[in-house]
Amino acid sequence: MRREPLTDRLGRTHTYLRISVTDRCNYRCVYCMPPEGLSWRPRADLLTFEEIARLVGVFAQMGVRKVRLTGGEPTVRADIKSLIAGIARCEGIVDVAMTTNGHTLAKLAPALAEAGLRRINVSVDTLKADRFKSLTRGGDLDRVLAGIEAARAAGIGPVKINAVLLRDENEDELFDLVDYFARWPHDTELRFIEYMPFGSRWHKSIPSAELRKRLATRFTITRAGGATTSDGPAQRWKLAENGLGVGFISPLTEHFCATCNRLRLMCDGHLRTCLAHDDTPSLRDILRNGATDDQLEQAIRDMVYAKPDGHEAMLEGGTNFEGVMTAIGG
Ligand code: SAM
Numbered sequence: 001m002r003r004e005p006l007t008d009r010l011g012r013t014h015t016y017l018r019i020s021v022t023d024r025c026n027y028r029c030v031y032c033m034p035p036e037g038l039s040w041r042p043r044a045d046l047l048t049f050e051e052i053a054r055l056v057g058v059f060a061q062m063g064v065r066k067v068r069l070t071g072g073e074p075t076v077r078a079d080i081k082s083l084i085a086g087i088a089r090c091e092g093i094v095d096v097a098m099t100t101n102g103h104t105l106a107k108l109a110p111a112l113a114e115a116g117l118r119r120i121n122v123s124v125d126t127l128k129a130d131r132f133k134s135l136t137r138g139g140d141l142d143r144v145l146a147g148i149e150a151a152r153a154a155g156i157g158p159v160k161i162n163a164v165l166l167r168d169e170n171e172d173e174l175f176d177l178v179d180y181f182a183r184w185p186h187d188t189e190l191r192f193i194e195y196m197p198f199g200s201r202w203h204k205s206i207p208s209a210e211l212r213k214r215l216a217t218r219f220t221i222t223r224a225g226g227a228t229t230s231d232g233p234a235q236r237w238k239l240a241e242n243g244l245g246v247g248f249i250s251p252l253t254e255h256f257c258a259t260c261n262r263l264r265l266m267c268d269g270h271l272r273t274c275l276a277h278d279d280t281p282s283l284r285d286i287l288r289n290g291a292t293d294d295q296l297e298q299a300i301r302d303m304v305y306a307k308p309d310g311h312e313a314m315l316e317g318g319t320n321f322e323g324v325m326t327a328i329g330g
């Protein structure tokens, strides 16, 4: 890093950038999108790969070390491997990861690994093929599981599984998920994400503390260190009886705002310094207006400096998060 670290007015230093590369997706998960999909942003509004790589270079100069590609579904963007290669080449970037639904991993994994992808998180909310199909509105569980195997075989790992458990929908699979992934290689981590209310699609969240309480009826569950710096906000725990690492991402009930080191670059070039606030000008416009790297750096520093202290989303009946998860980057 050649410059000052990227610090806000509360002294939080930012080393982790999540990038939504597209708001489109080949699935339509019930908690994420309506059946007809969303009104996708026009392609001309999306950052090009060259623009993303340039911005990552500017962020890296200020100390960003880890980048995660997400969306929408990052693998639906054509030639995603060339973006990964471009980011992996940026001086200072030590870790390139991706969050994916896994639908095309079986085919893409070797090329992604070769391009420099190190780690993946794959969403698996249910192990019942029928339920998987209805929850994702068309997804194929076997195909996703085969994709994860292919990624592992290509040397991408450790693999983390993301699961959103919804009250009265798939919460009955808590122990099935744990038992299944405990049989996978020991570095597999199963992470439970609290459902966040975006827009008007209301499902019922289950607080992480309640899941831990349920797990404690069968397992000895102990803290395995604090939040990982490499992977954002997950609180990591361990199940003694089967050795499985379980993570909890609890944006609603256990705020991690005080230690937040994350920034989000939306697919249209807006920076979100906080997941829950849509309050930033577009880096894309600044860039397309001919800004130099120094000017981009200053614009980023100004936005980060003003990052909100935190957010106050509540479990039920509270304020919804603004915007659309897929454009912001889940
Ligand atoms: N398409 C990829 C996938 O599904 O893994 C990446 C994007 S997706 C938006 C990233 C993560 O956000 C997924 O694990 C998904 O389950 C989660 N997610 C989507 N909508 C959510 C919501 N409303 N609340 C909590 N998590 C959500």
Ligand code: SF4
Pocket (backbone or CB within 6 Å): 025, 026, 027, 028, 029, 032, 033, 071, 072, 073, 101, 123, 136, 326
């Ligand atoms: Fe697509 Fe991921 Fe949203 Fe599901 S959670 S609809 S896979 S972006």
